[in-house]
Amino acid sequence: MENQNVHIPASGYRTAKGFCLTSAFWMMVATFMGLLGATELIAPDITENIGWLVFGRVRPIHINLVLFGFVTPGLMAAAFYYIPRLLRTELYSETLGVGTVVLWNAALVGVVVSLAAGHTQGREYAELIWPLDVGVVVVFAMVFVNFVMTVATRKEPVLYVSVWYALAGVVLTTLTYCLGNIIWRPDTGALAGIPDAIILWFYGHNIFGLLLTPLSAGVAYYVIPRAVKAPLYSHTLSLVGFWALLVVYTHIGTHHLLQVPVPTWLKVISIVDSVAMVIPVMAFLINIWYTAKGRLGEIHADIGAKFVFTGTIMYFFVSIQGSMMALPQVQRVTHFNNWVVGHAHIGVLGFAGMIALGGLYYILPYLTGRPLYSRFLADFQYWMVLIGVSGFTVVLTIVGLIQGNAWLNGETVYRLLPPVHIYYVLRAALGLMIFSSALLGFYNITRSMFFEPGESS
Amino acid sequence: MYLPYFVTYIAAGLIIALAVFFWALRNGQFRDQQRARFLPLEADPEARGAAVRKSRFARLEIAALFFLVAAGLAASAAVVVFALINANRW
Ligand code: HEM
Numbered sequence: 058m059e060n061q062n063v064h065i066p067a068s069g070y071r072t073a074k075g076f077c078l079t080s081a082f083w084m085m086v087a088t089f090m091g092l093l094g095a096t097e098l099i100a101p102d103i104t105e106n107i108g109w110l111v112f113g114r115v116r117p118i119h120i121n122l123v124l125f126g127f128v129t130p131g132l133m134a135a136a137f138y139y140i141p142r143l144l145r146t147e148l149y150s151e152t153l154g155v156g157t158v159v160l161w162n163a164a165l166v167g168v169v170v171s172l173a174a175g176h177t178q179g180r181e182y183a184e185l186i187w188p189l190d191v192g193v194v195v196v197f198a199m200v201f202v203n204f205v206m207t208v209a210t211r212k213e214p215v216l217y218v219s220v221w222y223a224l225a226g227v228v229l230t231t232l233t234y235c236l237g238n239i240i241w242r243p244d245t246g247a248l249a250g251i252p253d254a255i256i257l258w259f260y261g262h263n264i265f266g267l268l269l270t271p272l273s274a275g276v277a278y279y280v281i282p283r284a285v286k287a288p289l290y291s292h293t294l295s296l297v298g299f300w301a302l303l304v305v306y307t308h309i310g311t312h313h314l315l316q317v318p319v320p321t322w323l324k325v326i327s328i329v330d331s332v333a334m335v336i337p338v339m340a341f342l343i344n345i346w347y348t349a350k351g352r353l354g355e356i357h358a359d360i361g362a363k364f365v366f367t368g369t370i371m372y373f374f375v376s377i378q379g380s381m382m383a384l385p386q387v388q389r390v391t392h393f394n395n396w397v398v399g400h401a402h403i404g405v406l407g408f409a410g411m412i413a414l415g416g417l418y419y420i421l422p423y424l425t426g427r428p429l430y431s432r433f434l435a436d437f438q439y440w441m442v443l444i445g446v447s448g449f450t451v452v453l454t455i456v457g458l459i460q461g462n463a464w465l466n467g468e469t470v471y472r473l474l475p476p477v478h479i480y481y482v483l484r485a486a487l488g489l490m491i492f493s494s495a496l497l498g499f500y501n502i503t504r505s506m507f508f509e510p511g512e513s514s
Numbered sequence: 515m516y517l518p519y520f521v522t523y524i525a526a527g528l529i530i531a532l533a534v535f536f537w538a539l540r541n542g543q544f545r546d547q548q549r550a551r552f553l554p555l556e557a558d559p560e561a562r563g564a565a566v567r568k569s570r571f572a573r574l575e576i577a578a579l580f581f582l583v584a585a586g587l588a589a590s591a592a593v594v595v596f597a598l599i600n601a602n603r604w
Contacts, residue, residue, distance in 0.1 A: 186590055217553040228530070236523050256520075279554050286550035295525055296544065304530060437583065486591070493583050 072154025076134035083126025090119035095485035131413025132272035144211035178246035187243035222275035236435030257308035266306035276416035286360030290347035298340030331383030361419025396457025430504035441494035
C-alpha cells in the first residue's frame with residue numbers, strides 16, 4: 058500500500074533500485090558458484106571434462122562476483138540513497154546512475170563469460186582481462202562523477218562521515234584498480250617477479266580496505282543512528298577513524314607476502330600497520346556501539362539495522378583476527394590454508410556482505426514507499442547467513458589448523474586430504490544454506506520492488 | 515621498470531589526500547561537529563509504519579517458500595549425516 062508520508066523524488070531512486078536488484082541477483086549467482094566450488098572440493102571429478110566449470114575457473118568467478126556483483130553493488134545502492142539525503146539534495150544524474158548500473162551488469166556478464174572461457178590474467182582479485190578492467194574503471198569513474206557533482210550541488214554544507222567514506226571508497230578504488238591491474242600493460246596485466254606480487258597485494262588488500270570497508274562503514278554510520286533514533290555518539294571520532302583508516306590501511310598489503318622474499322622494511326611496515334589497524338577499527342566500532350548503547354531493542358526491531366549491527370560485530374572479529382594473522386609467528390601456521398579462507402568469509406560475507414544486505418533492506422521501504430514484502434523472509438535470510446558464516450568460520454578454522462600444523466611438521470598435502478574431507482562436506486552444506494538464502498532474498502527484494510506487498514508473517 | 519609508476523601513484527595519492535584535507539579544514543568541515551552528529555536523523559521520511567495489506571495468497575506463497583527452504587536445509591543435514599556415517603570409509 059502506498060504510504061503518503063514518504064517523499065519519493067521525481068527521479069524515483071532509479072539508480073539505488075538498480076543497484077539493489079544487481080546485488081540481489083548476483084548474490085544468487087555468486088553463492089551458487091561458491092557452492093559449486095565447494096562441491097568440487099568434495100568430489101573433484103564431478104565436473105570432469107567440463108572445461109569451463111573446473112575449479113580453477115569457478116573460484117575466480119565466485120570471488121569476482123561476490124566482490125563486484127553482490128557486495129559492492131549492495132553497498133552502492135545504499136550510498137546512492139543516503140548521499141543525496143544527507144546532503145539535502147537530489148542525485149546529480151539518475152540517467153548517469155542508471156547508465157552505470159547497466160554498464161556494471163554488462164561488465165559482470167563479461168566477467169562470467171571471460172573467466173569461464175579461461176581468459177584470465179591469473180592474479181588473485183585481478184583476474185579480469187584488460188577490456189573488463191577498463192570497464193570496471195569506467196563504472197567507478199561514473200559513480201565518482203555522480204557523487205562529486207551531488208556534493209557540489211548540496212544544500213547541507215557539512216559532509217556527514219558516511220559521505221566521506223563513500224567518496225573515498227570510490228576515488229581510491231578507481232586509482233588502485235588501475236595500478237593493481239597494471240592497466241598500462243593490456244597484454245599481461247602484470248609486472249615481472251617480486252614487484253608484481255607487492256603491487257598485486259597492495260591492490261588486493263585495498264579492495265577490502267579501501268572499497269568494502271569504507272562503503273560498509275558509510276552504511277553503518279547512516280543506518281544505526283537512524284534505526285535507534287539517536288545522534289551519532291561522536292562525529293569527531295568518526296572523522297578521526299576515517300583519516301586513520303586512510304593512513305594505516307594503505308600500508309598493509311605486504312602482510313599477504315610475509316613468507317615471500319620481499320624487502321624486510323616493507324614487511325615491517327605492513328606488520329606494524331596491521332596492528333595499528335586497531336585504531337581506525339575501534340574508533341568506528343566504539344562510535345557505532347555507543348550510539349546503539351541501551352537501544353538494542355530498536356536494532357532488533359528493524360531488519361536492516363539488525364543485519365548492519367551484526368556486520369559490525371563481525372568486523373570486530375575479522376579485524377582482531379587479521380591483526381594477529383599479520384604476526385609472522387602466527388602466519389607460519391595460518392598462511393596458505395583454510396584459516397585464511399575462513400577469515401576472508403568473516404570479512405567479506407560476515408562484515409561487508411551483512412552490511413550490504415542490511416543497507417539494502419533498510420532503504421528498500423524508502424525507495425518504494427511501501428513496507429518490505431516480507432519481514433519474515435528477511436529474518437529467515439538473516440539467520441541463514443549468520444549460521445552459514447559462523448559455521449564457515451568454525452569449519453574452515455579447524456581445517457586451517459589441521460593443515461597448518463601438519464605442513465609445518467613436514468606432512469605432505471595429499472596425506473591430509475582424507476582427514477579434512479568431512480569438513481569440506483560441512484562447508485558445502487553451509488554453502489547450500491547461504492545459496493538458498495540468496496534465493497529467498499532475491500524473491501523478497503523483487504516482490505518488494507515490483508508488486509504490491511502482502512502481509513506474510 | 516616499475517618505480518616511476520609507484521612514485522606517481524604515491525604522489526597522486528598524497529596530493530589528493532592532502533588537498534582534500536586542507537579543503538575540508540578551510541571549508542569548516544571540522545567545525546560544527548555537534549550538529550553533524552544529528553545529520554542522519556533530519557528529514558526522516560517514515561516508511562516503516564505503513565499499513566500492510568493482508569492477503570491469503572501471500573501467506574500460502576510464504577508457506578510454499580518456507581517448505582522449499584526447509585527441504586534445502588534437510589538436504590544439507592542429510593549430506594552431513596551421510597558423511598558422518600561414512601566418515602571412516604573414506
Ligand atoms: C584490521 C583489519 C584486518 C587485518 C589486519 C587483516 C589481515 C589479513 C592478513 C594478514 C591476511 C593474509 C593472511 C595470509 O595470507 O596468511 C588477510 C587475508 C584476507 N583478508 Fe584480512 N585483515 C583485516 C580485515 C579484513 C576485512 C575487513 C576483510 C573483508 C572485508 C578482509 C578480507 C580478507 C581476505 C578476503 C583475505 C584473503 C586474501 C587471500 O585471498 O589470500 N580482511 N587479512
